[in-house]
Amino acid sequence: MSVKVTRDEVIAYRLEAQNLNRRLDKRSLVAATGVCGVQNSPPGSALLALNARVSDVAREAVNTAISEHKSLLQVICFAPRDGKKAPFVLLDEWLDTDVPDVAPEDARAELLRRYLHAYGPSPRGDFASWLGVRAREGEAWWDLLENEMTEVDYGRKAWVLTEDLDALQSPPTPAGVRLLPPRDPYIQGRDRETIIDKQFHRDVFKTVGEPGTVLVDGRIVGTWRARKKGKNLHMSVTSFDRLSARSKKVVEAEAEKVAILRGAAAVEVDVDSA
Template identity: 30%
Template sequence: MQTIELSVQEIRNLRLCAQQLSVDTETQNISVEKILQTNCGVQAQYPSDAALALHVRMNNLTSKDLKKILIDERTIVRTWCMRGTLHFLAAEDFHWLIGLHGEVFIQKSKRRYEQLGIDEKLYKKCIDKLYLLFSQSEPLTRDEVKDYLMTQGIILGGQAPYHLLRRAALNGLICFGPDRKSEPTYVLVENWLKIKPQHLSKEEALHKLVRRYLEAYGPATLADLANWSGLPLKTMLQGWKSVSNEMIEVKNGEHRLYMLEEQFLSNKSKIIDSSVLLVPAYDTYLLGYQNRELILSPNAEKDVYRGGGLLRPAIVINGYIVGSWEIKHYQRRIVVRINALPEIVEPVQKEINLEVQKMGEFFGMPAELIL
């Protein structure tokens, strides 16, 4: 395997290119579906953060456009996947990604199911009834599902309805539908998605996942990959080995990273202009690496990575996470406040303001910056 020594900034530049965060008109004109395919989804625990993760990688995307793609065109889907967390996925990737991740996180939740009284017999009984219900119904809320099961003599209390629906989603049976008065609804996948299912063997899916990860996050490591996917390191090693003949090693000090050789050849000569980005909480740039030494300022670590799985939106300057920001929505405007950033020089301030104005365009209202 070829080894290439690169500076920290060169590694950051390659990651920005891979993450579609470089100042590249051709890259930013791609579709939502293509971004989700390349990145293997974006975390959508909070749909507004996921929407901004797409916005920061695209030109001219609005929140109305995203709603149309999600609800009307249905070429993207919201469900649980990597790390057992909610994601936006390209509909085309739904079946093979769920096939690879779903059962792993069902097994990890087994003890919780037992605590809630959801044994295999009860789960099967619920699913048989829910399949008939969803086949004949409009999108349903969690409470509507709970009430229906109660009429069938199945009483689920506390967090049991949530975990039942999550497991059904990880099994690939249901996914999220349109919100109803800010309340999430659930739909039957086979009725909701318009695209033909793409089923892969485990070996094919692992190969594809590793390749996709390196395309979107490289230079990176096997540990980074396993941390991002949530799949066991031993499992990911199988896929890693299947792609190893396409990789090169990137060296910086004690860091040994890997990326696809063809991507290195494609991106090595791209010049990254000075870039200032406001990436949302749970952005793929924040979640894609177990070791963040090369991209995270020690002064910003506690401000952005709050512990307990909580992340704040981040200010990224030339690929380096230097602080956080927050957004407040008012009836007719949004306000963005910058936190924990060293003294801002005027050119950077102008770039931040430009990003804030773009955010206002995304939400369709004026935007105000507070430093």
């Protein structure tokens, strides 16, 4: 028999699991990245995704962690840029030490655990879609953890790691504002209607030129785009509904952090309603 949970509980659980409810200490870059991975596509997104999850993120610290300490790297990574080119490189070609030899089934099981911790509760099909394989191929991965999962129901049948069930049923109330970059891990889950009302999907999910999203107290409430104009950054925010004066002020404070990370001297923020 499945356990009943609500959409609000699912959202609050995922935000807490993905460190979007409260920022981690600035020394926790590896911990923040390891939850569900962070991709640097489009360029600059990884830095902004970490900024949404970790306090006092600095471009220099992230660059050092990638190019010198090499602590944020996954299996296939961007090599140092060569002019306008951003070549890929295999992890074992970049690191100074050998990559640990892990049995394929153990690696698959660990990836599924991390997926369920970050995006649970989830049905099998969503995992296969997120992984980029056919549903039938995803079944073999899913079966590896059948004894570690509990079935839940929040309007659809899905599964969560049993060890995360208590956290799902009693998550902290989401609070705060974040400017999430395009393709942030949080919006990469396949059940889009859980976190963003369907009427706004066309505003958020685009084939080319995706905007960033505005997260306020646990809800995606709008989109944002930014461009450099000389030494300054101009950011346009389009909210799905009218933002409160408090929310606008915090959005502007978050925009200042984005400007610093983008090397801008100042930021100008325009907020409009859709």
